[in-house]
Amino acid sequence: MTERILEDKGLVIRHSVLELFEHWAIALSGIILILTGIFEMPIARRYYINELPGLAWSADFIISMKIHYLASVVFVAVGLFHIIHHGILGDRGMIPRKGDVRQSIDVIKTFFGKGEEPPFHKYLPEQRLAYAAMAVIIGVLIVSGLMKTYKNLIDPQMSEGLTILATWTHNIFFVLFIFAFIGHMVAIILKPNRPMVRGIFTGRVRLDYAKHRHPLWIAEIMESQAAVAEAIKEEEPVEEITQEDTEIAEDMEQTEDPEEEESQ
Amino acid sequence: MGFEQVPKITRRSFLQVSAGLTVAGLGIPRVAHARQPRGMASIIDLTLCDGCPGKEIPACVAACRNLYQKTVPDPVDPIPKLLPRGKIEDWSKKKHVYDRLTPYNFIFVEKAEVEYQGKKYTLHIPRRCMHCDNPACATICPFAANHKMKNGAVVINDNLCVGGAKCRTVCPWAIPQRQSGVGPYLYFAPTLAGNGVMFKCHLCYDLLREDKTPVCMEACPTGAMIIGERDEILADALGRAVHINGFIYGKDENGGTSTFYVSPVPFDIIDKAISHGAGLPHFKPAKRRMAEASALETWVMASPFIGIAAGVAGAFSILSKRKSGKGGNE
Numbered sequence: 250m251t252e253r254i255l256e257d258k259g260l261v262i263r264h265s266v267l268e269l270f271e272h273w274a275i276a277l278s279g280i281i282l283i284l285t286g287i288f289e290m291p292i293a294r295r296y297y298i299n300e301l302p303g304l305a306w307s308a309d310f311i312i313s314m315k316i317h318y319l320a321s322v323v324f325v326a327v328g329l330f331h332i333i334h335h336g337i338l339g340d341r342g343m344i345p346r347k348g349d350v351r352q353s354i355d356v357i358k359t360f361f362g363k364g365e366e367p368p369f370h371k372y373l374p375e376q377r378l379a380y381a382a383m384a385v386i387i388g389v390l391i392v393s394g395l396m397k398t399y400k401n402l403i404d405p406q407m408s409e410g411l412t413i414l415a416t417w418t419h420n421i422f423f424v425l426f427i428f429a430f431i432g433h434m435v436a437i438i439l440k441p442n443r444p445m446v447r448g449i450f451t452g453r454v455r456l457d458y459a460k461h462r463h464p465l466w467i468a469e470i471m472e473s474q475a476a477v478a479e480a481i482k483e484e485e486p487v488e489e490i491t492q493e494d495t496e497i498a499e500d501m502e503q504t505e506d507p508e509e510e511e512s513q
Numbered sequence: 514m515g516f517e518q519v520p521k522i523t524r525r526s527f528l529q530v531s532a533g534l535t536v537a538g539l540g541i542p543r544v545a546h547a548r549q550p551r552g553m554a555s556i557i558d559l560t561l562c563d564g565c566p567g568k569e570i571p572a573c574v575a576a577c578r579n580l581y582q583k584t585v586p587d588p589v590d591p592i593p594k595l596l597p598r599g600k601i602e603d604w605s606k607k608k609h610v611y612d613r614l615t616p617y618n619f620i621f622v623e624k625a626e627v628e629y630q631g632k633k634y635t636l637h638i639p640r641r642c643m644h645c646d647n648p649a650c651a652t653i654c655p656f657a658a659n660h661k662m663k664n665g666a667v668v669i670n671d672n673l674c675v676g677g678a679k680c681r682t683v684c685p686w687a688i689p690q691r692q693s694g695v696g697p698y699l700y701f702a703p704t705l706a707g708n709g710v711m712f713k714c715h716l717c718y719d720l721l722r723e724d725k726t727p728v729c730m731e732a733c734p735t736g737a738m739i740i741g742e743r744d745e746i747l748a749d750a751l752g753r754a755v756h757i758n759g760f761i762y763g764k765d766e767n768g769g770t771s772t773f774y775v776s777p778v779p780f781d782i783i784d785k786a787i788s789h790g791a792g793l794p795h796f797k798p799a800k801r802r803m804a805e806a807s808a809l810e811t812w813v814m815a816s817p818f819i820g821i822a823a824g825v826a827g828a829f830s831i832l833s834k835r836k837s838g839k840g841g842n843e
């Protein structure tokens with residue numbers, strides 16, 4: 250169990266090392282993919298980007314493409330790992346729940362001083378919705394990108410319709426990915442969300458923040474910790490009574506009897 | 514990569530090569546994994562092209578211009594300026610130019626006076642798109658406006674092209690030519706993005722679909738240009754080269770093309786004799802730069818399987834630890 254309250258440190262473990270790795274592998278490779286994807290448009294020279302220090306390569310489409318491929322190996326492998334790994338383990342914390350849309354609207358209203366936030370689970374309802382949206386966008390980017398790569402590597406004469414479909418799908422979802430990335434950045438700038446930022450760097454958030462804003466999550470952790478403790482208690486080994494024990498007991502009885510007699 | 518001098522192949526080895534080509538196509542490249550190219554290919558036999566003496570414009574060039582010049586639209590007036598920088602390319606007032614590639618001229622014939630092994634040659638060389646087997650111009654087009662068709666032609670879709678000229682940048686011969694002020698970019702932000710449409714030879718794609726011959730070849734009075742099934746045409750080109758103790762260009766250049774020049778003179782000598790510059794393709798060796806990315810492309814194709822395998826292995830490892838009561842921290 251990764252999630253754990255560290256009372257002495259005043260922290261709660263929110264993400265495992267593996268989850269942090271998954272997030273940052275997708276984030277960093279995703280940023281490289283956005284940049285090199287933009288450089289696949291003929292804009293670097295036109296907009297003087299290639300004249301910026303260290304960006305001379307941006308006007309070379311084949312270098313950009315190689316970097317794009319390199320980043321996509323990480324992006325695709327970790328994306329698939331994430332879905333399969335957490336799917337098998339049954340991790341459902343980020344899957345949208347019924348009522349998330351309405352709740353998200355209410356939460357967004359609170360950012361503008363209207364109403365009060367409801368108590369949250371580990372993730373906010375809009376985080377669950379954003380995760381689902383991002384997962385769909387990344388999934389479509391992966392499938393369409395793989396189709397394009399297949400054409401480039403194996404079948405340059407792939408049907409024109411399929412090529413146009415893969416390319417334009419990739420382009421449209423590329424734009425959506427940029428919007429989703431900007432939305433993600435805006436979300437962490439919002440003051441109420443800022444305490445969560447340290448969680449994605451260190452895996453831990455402040456306990457007082459979590460108790461205040463994510464009481465349902467803290468309750469789940471405490472319940473889980475209590476259940477684990479109970480299970481451990483129940484599983485404490487009961488010593489079996491062996492023949493030897495019986496003999497010892499009989500000996501003790503025999504030695505006790507005279508004492509009793511003496512005392513009497 | 515040097516030019517292929519076919520004469521060094523003996524008659525016997527040539528027959529072996531031809532048989533191999535016929536049976537196994539062009540073989541499996543060691544690095545690239547592209548399927549065997551399909552469709553048509555063409556021969557341009559420099560021993561047969563005479564430049565159409567007595568005609569102001571060679572027959573092939575005239576036929577192409579007659580059919581296709583009117584299909585290239587005239588630009589809007591004025592053509593939008595480009596911000597922050599970029600060069601407008603307007604050939605609409607120079608449609609008469611036929612001695613180089615332009616958006617309104619997809620083929621031209623260049624004359625070269627050369628000497629080889631003490632013999633002088635006057636060569637007339639039709640130049641147009643080579644229709645590469647795995648063309649970088651199509652691979653890198655961000656809008657899929659350029660495509661290698663199943664019949665072998667590499668065709669630009671002028672409804673999708675916005676004239677960014679990436680195709681010309683990555684083409685070893687800089688074949689596609691831009692006409693600014695035309696095409697779909699005009700409907701968006703023409704001063705900020707796009708710059709017209711790229712035009713080039715499309716091997717009379719529509720005629721090929723109807724089993725007809727491209728007009729340049731149909732018009733050629735000497736039969737210097739022919740088209741046919743790729744394997745047969747390649748075998749024919751190799752046979753012609755063996756017969757004249759000559760040379761082939763286009764078989765291996767840029768990873769292989771669908772155009773095979775046959776010449777009695779090495780192409781590096783021809784290259785020195787022809788003009789160079791915009792719209793004037795060279796005859797130098799042409800490396801396929803996209804081949805450098807083949808290993809990475811293979812890794813990209815493998816990456817989903819790597820991710821799935823790692824995900825399954827990791828999850829079951831945790832599940833087994835949980836089952837055995839050893840925790841299973843994620």
